[in-house]
Amino acid sequence: xxxxxxxxxxxxxxxxxxxxxxxxxxxxxxxxxxxxxxxxxxxxxxxxxxxxxxxxxxxxxxxxxxxxxxxxxxxxxxxxxxxxxxxxxx
Numbered sequence: 643x644x645x646x647x648x649x650x651x652x653x654x655x656x657x658x659x660x661x662x663x664x665x666x667x668x669x670x671x672x673x674x675x676x677x678x679x680x681x682x683x684x685x686x687x688x689x690x691x692x693x694x695x696x697x698x699x700x701x702x703x704x705x706x707x708x709x710x711x712x713x714x715x716x717x718x719x720x721x722x723x724x725x726x727x728x729x730x731x732x
Contacts, residue, residue: 643672646690647721648697659686661693687725691717 643651643664653660653674658681662674678693680686695714698704704713 643674646687647717647724648694650690650693652686652690659683661686661690687721688718691721 643653646652646661649663650661651664651674658679660674660677660679662677664672665675666672678686678689680689691714694717695704695710698713699710704710
């Protein structure tokens with residue numbers, strides 16, 4: 643699994659990319675809770691920005707449209723920064 647942002651991680655198999663929050667079951671095996679499935683990496687990453695924004699709105703951390711739009715831009719910038727670091731390391 644690859645950490646994306648906040649509590650969200652990315653995983654993949656032969657069919658799709660999976661984004662969600664990792665949890666451990668009784669056997670201490672890690673799984674993604676409430677997974678979201680995507681056919682492309684680009685869509686998985688951009689949707690993660692929307693998930694993080696939704697979490698912040700639902701928690702009351704963001705309560706205006708201007709704040710939501712500004713935070714979405716901040717989240718997307720952070721994801722781009724993380725991707726650029728990964729690309730430069732590779």
